[in-house]
Amino acid sequence: MTTNYPSLQTHPAYDTSCPALWDALRDVMDPEIPISVVDMGLIVHLAQQDGIVDLKLTFTAMGCPAMDFIMDDIRTRLLQEAGVRQVNIEIVWDPVWTKARLSEDGIDIMRTWGISA
Amino acid sequence: MSTSTRRIDHAALFAVLSSLADNKQAVGRRYAYWCNGAPALEAAVAAAAMAQDELGHARTLYPLLENFVQAEADLSQVEPMTRTLHYALAYLDQDFRGWSDFVATNFLFDTALTTFFEAAQQSSYEPLRQRARKIVQEERIHEMHGEGWVRRLANAGGAVRTTLLASLEHLWNETMCWFGPNDDPTMQQLYSEGIVDATPDELRARYLKKIMPTLQGLGIEVPVSFNESSKQWEVRGDLPWEGWNEVGRRFEQAHSS
Numbered sequence: 001m002t003t004n005y006p007s008l009q010t011h012p013a014y015d016t017s018c019p020a021l022w023d024a025l026r027d028v029m030d031p032e033i034p035i036s037v038v039d040m041g042l043i044v045h046l047a048q049q050d051g052i053v054d055l056k057l058t059f060t061a062m063g064c065p066a067m068d069f070i071m072d073d074i075r076t077r078l079l080q081e082a083g084v085r086q087v088n089i090e091i092v093w094d095p096v097w098t099k100a101r102l103s104e105d106g107i108d109i110m111r112t113w114g115i116s117a
Numbered sequence: 118m119s120t121s122t123r124r125i126d127h128a129a130l131f132a133v134l135s136s137l138a139d140n141k142q143a144v145g146r147r148y149a150y151w152c153n154g155a156p157a158l159e160a161a162v163a164a165a166a167m168a169q170d171e172l173g174h175a176r177t178l179y180p181l182l183e184n185f186v187q188a189e190a191d192l193s194q195v196e197p198m199t200r201t202l203h204y205a206l207a208y209l210d211q212d213f214r215g216w217s218d219f220v221a222t223n224f225l226f227d228t229a230l231t232t233f234f235e236a237a238q239q240s241s242y243e244p245l246r247q248r249a250r251k252i253v254q255e256e257r258i259h260e261m262h263g264e265g266w267v268r269r270l271a272n273a274g275g276a277v278r279t280t281l282l283a284s285l286e287h288l289w290n291e292t293m294c295w296f297g298p299n300d301d302p303t304m305q306q307l308y309s310e311g312i313v314d315a316t317p318d319e320l321r322a323r324y325l326k327k328i329m330p331t332l333q334g335l336g337i338e339v340p341v342s343f344n345e346s347s348k349q350w351e352v353r354g355d356l357p358w359e360g361w362n363e364v365g366r367r368f369e370q371a372h373s374s
Contacts, residue, residue: 062173062177062248093248094246096251
């Protein structure tokens with residue numbers, strides 16, 4: 001997937017909002033629906049310091065069978081980014097995921113696939 | 118496995134979390150048997166989805182156990198695959214005898230557990246608070262499913278209704294007891310420390326408020342009365358505490374009926 005995250009053009013590399021990492025995460029897709037973990041609203045918090053990424057991740061359901069796949073994909077993708085040498089992922093359940101966490105692109109994708117959003 | 122040196126020393130919370138995890142795991146496993154045996158295709162799909170939810174709830178609860186001092190004696194007890202203690206209801210020791218046992222578990226016991234999680238949504242213990250909110254969200258669908266099937270089986274009449282009533286009766290006492298006697302030191306400690314916002318009697322009252330409109334509307338008799346002065350449903354008579362194991366939060370043996 002080719003990404004074109006606008007903030008890449010306007011944020012300096014040391015920006016703590018990590019635009020490049022957010023953009024990278026848009027390459028990580030939900031295994032069941034062709035929607036990225038960003039557009040799905042699964043990324044709760046993202047921070048980077050000294051090459052270490054701390055990421056808080058939620059899931060749509062506690063019994064999500066794809067949890068391990070998604071975490072592996074996130075870790076693999078972020079480690080491809082320059083300067084990233086470690087990725088720490090914490091699963092959180094607060095905030096509770098609802099469809100309000102879908103991005104506008106995510107809502108469009110869900111509707112395209114016939115899923116109410 | 119983490120060997121954190123800052124484990125929490127809290128026997129009461131450890132006991133209740135163990136019970137919650139074991140019960141979620143047991144309910145999930147029992148539901149799973151019915152993924153291809155339910156009486157309707159939609160029910161089989163629902164059984165699969167609910168089994169996945171319940172096992173997911175268990176999967177998020179078990180890891181909390183290793184954060185407690187009480188786990189240090191035997192760390193194999195915090196992993197569902199190596200755990201030999203089983204603090205799930207005795208009712209769940211055996212396979213469901215039929216779909217009506219599934220419905221009874223869904224309607225009665227799963228709703229009882231949800232009542233506890235609702236009372237923990239503002240918990241002073243943050244890991245439980247986080248999980249409780251998500252579990253309550255997911256359980257809304259389970260409650261609708263349980264209530265819908267109780268209505269369907271009860272309204273069918275005849276042997277179908279009779280079988281449902283037997284399943285509800287079979288599970289009734291142990292579900293009511295799960296909250297503990299009102300002076301239960303474990304639950305009272307959780308209440309006094311703000312881990313849950315209700316005593317055992319208050320939890321039972323909240324639970325009855327959830328299930329009684331359905332049972333009453335279907336003319337299903339249970340030993341419960343509405344107290345006009347307190348405006349609450351209350352258990353009529355004594356619960357069978359003589360068979361209650363306060364450590365396992367279960368009856369000593371599965372009841373026969």
